[in-house]
């Protein structure tokens with residue numbers, strides 16, 4: 053009720069690694085297996101007894117966007133719980149939740165702020181007027197930043213999801229070792245599919261064994277190229293809006309290159325930058341909870357017959 057996070061549990065799905073990407077059918081089956089134990093763990097970490105669930109004010113779940121099979125599992129479970137406990141139900145937009153993850157903790161940004169939301173499925177610049185008034189002012193026209201990391205990682209022979217591994221190898225590589233084509237996309241929009249193609253053509257021209265020999269430099273150079281695209285656009289957004297409170301969100305905001313580039317650029321240009329702690333960057337329960345908190349305060353409840361949606365604008 054007071055906007056404090058009292059537990060934050062997630063279940064990772066390693067079942068997809070061997071397929072080089074998320075297999076929707078397997079994802080929903082893993083959700084089925086995980087959802088009850090995870091909720092149970094979350095309750096005990098929060099010191100809430102199964103025998104006294106009356107302390108719960110509302111039940112929230114991710115309503116959109118995402119893989120529909122997985123969303124259905126969460127929605128069905130949340131609705132059953134809301135019905136059984138006779139509590140209001142709150143549907144949360146996944147991307148809104150990533151942005152609002154920045155409001156968790158003692159030092160939240162003040163409004164308005166800009167948020168660079170970078171995940172496996174989205175790349176957006178969001179102008180946050182208030183917790184429940186978010187405006188997308190720029191987005192990718194093709195791949196998301198996380199996809200750019202994962203797809204180039206695959207070209208480099210790294211397992212899925214490659215983003216964190218590129219980050220790891222980049223730490224000891226030279227970001228200027230190789231350069232790749234930079235997209236020229238108007239306004240505040242992004243494009244990442246060209247980068248992947250540029251890396252592919254570059255690698256095709258090399259001798260066998262090149263990747264193994266230069267893996268760290270390749271990772272550092274790819275990471276530099278992606279971060280460079282992101283930072284240029286956020287600079288442009290600051291110029292256009294005059295807003296200098298800058299946040300990042302989404303799985304790619306865990307990237308150490310992006311985190312330090314944002315901090316450095318912010319210091320140089322007099323921005324106030326906010327970077328969520330690591331566990332609130334990648335998909336997590338706390339970001340759904342903080343969004344539900346603001347929706348609860350605004351009495352934004354949904355009916356028990358509400359359905360999730362794979363795609364949804366906000």
Ligand code: KG4
Pocket residue numbers: 170171172173174197198199201202213214215216217219302303304305306307308333334335
């Ligand atoms: O937000 P998220 O956990 O899930 C989605 O909503 O998509 O983001 C997952 C994405 C993946 O593409 C993953 O490779 C990327 O975030 N990611 C990273 C890092 N950690 C996660 N990319 C680069 N560096 C990282 N450290």
Ligand code: ZN
Pocket residue numbers: 146150171172302303334335
């Ligand atoms: Zn996400």
